[in-house]
Structure formats: C-alpha cells, structure tokens
Amino acid sequence: MGITIADVARLAGVGRGTVSRVLNDRTNVDPATRARVLAAIRELDFVPSPTARRLSLQRTQTVAVILPFLTRPSAVERLRGIELTLAAAGYDLIVFNVETVDRREAVFRDLPRPERVDGLIVVSLSPHASELERIQRSGLPTVLVDAHHRSLPRVVADDVRGGRIAAEHLIKLGHRRIGFIGDIPRTPLAFTSSRLRLGGFRRAMASAGLEVPARLVGIGDHSRHRASDLARQMMDDRLPPTAIVCASDTQAAGVLEGASALGMSVPADLSVTGYDDLELADHLGLTTVSQPLFESGVRAVQRLLTTIEGGPVGALREVQDISLVIRRSTAPPA
Amino acid sequence: MGITIADVARLAGVGRGTVSRVLNDRTNVDPATRARVLAAIRELDFVPSPTARRLSLQRTQTVAVILPFLTRPSAVERLRGIELTLAAAGYDLIVFNVETVDRREAVFRDLPRPERVDGLIVVSLSPHASELERIQRSGLPTVLVDAHHRSLPRVVADDVRGGRIAAEHLIKLGHRRIGFIGDIPRTPLAFTSSRLRLGGFRRAMASAGLEVPARLVGIGDHSRHRASDLARQMMDDRLPPTAIVCASDTQAAGVLEGASALGMSVPADLSVTGYDDLELADHLGLTTVSQPLFESGVRAVQRLLTTIEGGPVGALREVQDISLVIRRSTAPPA
C-alpha cells in the first residue's frame, strides 16, 4: 500500500540501512549517496511510517494530557499552550477530557503505560495515592499543572498569594466585612485551587485583624448560577459584606448577576473580585487575579520534554507569577 | 522491558498465536486453554502494545481533529462531543489547533496519511482545492463539521436559515431598519458560516420588502472589540438601525458593549441577536440562534467511524436543526 523504506532503497540502488541513516541525518554517508537517496525519497513522496518507527525505537512520540472540564476557558487556555509547544517539538498530543469520576479512574488506570505515551501532563487534578502509585510504577515522566503532589514535578501559580492579594486590595480600599465564594473542596473532581485561595484570603483578613464569620464564606459547585444564589443569600443578612472575593471569574460573574438581581450596583454597593482574568473579566470590567494560563502549558511541556530526553528535573515545584488586574468592579465601600 | 505476548504464552504453556486469539476473542480456543491464558495475562498484568498492534493491523486506532481557534467556546463544545464519542469507541484523539496560515498548510500537508491516522475530522475550515486533493489522494475517511465542500461528507447547521430566522424574528417585532455584523468572509482562516448567515439575513429582508443599505452591514474580524466599534459606527448615522443581527454571540456581546457606551439601552433603543447560544448568551440575556454544537461533534465521529469500518456513507450533507432562543435583548422598536 504505502511506500516503504525498501522501495526507496531499491530506487536509489542502496540498502535499507543507508536510507535509514539518511533519514535520521546520521554521519558516515557519502554525500553522493545521500543525494541519490534524497532524490528517491522526493520522487516517491516517501514519509516514514510513524508506527513502525515507534515500535522500533520503543518511543511513542506522543504525550497525553488529562484535564477535567474542557468547558472551562482556563483549561482551554492551558491546553492551547500545551498543544502549541508539543507541536513545535514534533510530538503528538492526545487529549483526555475528564468529566466524571468513572472516566477519571479509567484514564489513570489505562493511560500511564510507557507503551502508550512518552509522558503525561495532568491539569487541575491532584493525583490520589493510588494514581500516584500507578504513575510511579509506570516510570512515565509526568508534570502536573495547577495541581499538587509533593513527589511530582508541577507548574503552579501561588494560589494562596492570589487569595491574599485580592483580599488585601479590598482591605486597602477600606472594606472590613469581606465575603468569599468558592468551590466545594473535596469532591472527586474538585480543583484544589479554590481551597488555597480561601486560605490566602483568611490569612490576609487575619493579618488585618478582621474576622471571617462562617456566613461570609459561601461554598458551592463551580457555576455562575450557584454563585449567584450564594451571593444573594450572603447579602440577605443584617450585616452583609461590602465586598466579595471569588475563586474564579465565572463565579464572580454569578455574583455580579446576583447583585444586579437584588438591585445593587457594583462597585457602589458591593465590590467584587474574580480570578483567572478570562476574556469575560475584561468584558465585565472585573477586578481579578491574573495568572499565566497559556504559559503554564508551555512550561509544563518544556519540563516534560526535558525529562523525557533525560535532562535534569530541577526543583519539583515551579511557581508562576500572578498579579492583580484592577478594573471597575472594586471601589471603596459606600 | 514490558511484558510481551511471548511471556504470556510461556507462562500459560501455549503458543503466541493462541494468546493472540484469546486477546481478540476469536473462536476456536478451548475454554480450558482460554482460562489458562487469561490467568497468565492477569498474573503478569499484561496489556498488549498498541504500537505493535497498529503496525501489524495497518490501522492506527487514532483520529485527528483539525480545528481553528481553540479559544472559541463553540469550537471547544464541538471538540468535547468528538472527544467523548471517540473515547467511547476506543480511538485515540490527536488535536491540531490551527491559528495561523502556516500551521494550516503544515497540518494539511503532513497529516492526511493513512500511516498516521485512520480518519480526519475538520472543524470550521472548508478545504481548498489543494487540501481536498491531498485528502482524496490519501484516501483517508474525512468528515467536515461546520465547513463545506461539495464532495466531502459534512455535518452542518443551516446557517442560511439561521440568519433568516433571526431577521424574521426582528421583522415580526416591527423592525424595519436592521443591521448585520459579521466576520470577514475570505481570509485564510475565515469561517464560512458568517457569509451564509448574512445571505439568510438578506433573503429574509428581501422577502419582507426591506432594503439593506451597505452602511447597515458591518464586517470585521471576529472579536468583541471590533464588533463594538462597528456597531458604534453604524449607530452614528442619521438613520441608525433599530436592531442588529450578529453572526456570533461574541460579536453580539461587543454590540451590547458598544450600545452601552453610547448610552443606549437594550432592547429599548436597540434590539440585538447573537448566534451559537454560548453560556455567555444566557448570561447576557441575549436572543440568539442555538445550534447543537456538542452534538455536531458526536455525529461527525459516528459518521467517520461508520466510514472507517466500511459502512455506507449515506448523504454527504447532514443538516442539523437550529432554533431561535428568545431572551431579553430583543423587543419591538421604540
């Protein structure tokens, strides 16, 4: 069916080994021979079979990405960075979108095998003990992104600091009663980041001598709708917050919606901060914590490829810079 | 390194052929032998090498998806449908995100080869003559999604009808001067859909005996920002439109922004329709044309797999249902 290396060898009048040497830019090939082989390759429009190559080399030239909820724009941004960098390095990317616990289990059970892929990038899912064990037993180079495990290389943003700077910004503006709205921490597909951001938030409040009563911490699944409800509930109190820190832009959008439904205006009656700096944040004029999403994918691939090619691992934890983007959703309290 | 079929055969005391038969659920294997082989497989935690399998079978069990601008939520929704369906069928998915003309050329040059993948799904890119030729020469089963070519199987929504029903809705509300804002039609990475929607829009206007002067058609690149500018320009006229049909929700969001900047309120001073029914449309209360994005990915994979497995191709053009979702951004003119 397809053209093989033997066809090229025949046409060029050389052995198969020589064609292989030319293909792989090996030395010890006579320039004239090389030219003949290259001509034959061009003539036949020959491209070596990646499958045969993989089998022979015992390498797949493929990297798998496991990520939950492709629906979230932040996940997509990371994926874009991963895709671009892998493509540039000549690796194939296979994608595993995890939206259920079953899928998560299946993926971690079947995927970490050297005969399937050369490396693994896990986005926003912190491996369980059993998952870690599988990964380590397989010996596959693995990099986590926006996920944590003491014993694995990872690219993360400083979520604690992110929660802190959002809170500090509001405190500096003069707010005293500040609420927090974030994700449920320990569901099977939970993002760990929300919990860390809450931690940073609490720390900043404590440093400023401010209390965070339980009614000012709203936890719910990651949806605009749920965040809107939580905000309305929080505002329906004799001492409502004058500002709310959200664990994501999506949730902040929900809070804006809830405030508007209550006839409150932002930032006059309520200040709101988000997290991620998605396009929507710009759109809504949301003050938010910006993190380099695309770049996190790029770095993860760079580190993974270094490991695959036997380079030094370096420090396991690589922390990326974050910054506060101030827009129209925050102001001093009334 | 890894366990091979020979190890299993040795442990079970059978030949390699027998192990292969057991693995592939062939008949003509003694139940007792099968049990011994299965026990050995379990004992060794053996998983056959996909690479070796691919080489031997001359099938890659892999499908490639080419899609432009992973940033667009509509593209991601389609990808989700594709990923889910392929995973269920046991195929690997490799993703090619196209954001530049160079990448588009590279992808269409290198990818359509039977030794790389078993099939191709092309999203939102209508192949050029040369690209078509490559695809056909490769003999690779291919399905287009949201893209057009007379001679290729495709899953599309009726964009002409979409443009028409958006316009008809506004006409029925009593609008007479209706504008349109959409994408540049013929750039290398352009979406063809915008042009078709404009066509449907024009048809509806003509049927109602309404004119569409050139100043009421704004064409620009696919960004909120650009759409906002176009809208402001359009409104800055002695006879501004009372409604604007947009070729996407993203652009409609820009129009809303532009209107708000001009101090106009929607829908009192201006009605706006979008296209796609993204989450953001719900958020903004946007009247929009809804199309089954996720489902388009599912169907594309189903059709592709049918073709790969030698089933009937059926009608090349499969049209998906669309519908108008009416929200708060449209009302009768003042």
Next chain:
DNA sequence: CCATACAATGGGACCGGTTCCATGAAGGGG
C-alpha cells in the same frame, strides 16, 4: 475399525522501521 472432517494449536512470515555487525574499498604510514 478405518477414512475423513474438523477443532485446537504452534510457529513462521510479516508489518516498516532502527541498529549493529560484517565486509569491502579507500587512504595513510612505514
């Protein structure tokens, strides 16, 4: 009881590359 058919099985050839080793030719030094 023997000829025949058929089910179960082992193992060689093959898929298309890479790698290594043996061979021959060319070149350099004494």
Next chain:
DNA sequence: CCCCTTCATGGAACCGGTCCCATTGTATGG
C-alpha cells in the same frame, strides 16, 4: 608495496503484535 585503520555500505536481527498454514488429536460416519 604492504599492512592497518577508517569510512561507506548491505543486510540480518529485532521491536511486539496478527495472520495463515501445517500439524495433531478427536469425533463422526460408513
């Protein structure tokens, strides 16, 4: 001029599966 090294090269072996064919053993029918 001969010996030894070095370079270019062909081809066998291998990667780990699948498939087909030959062989063996058993059941069936005459």
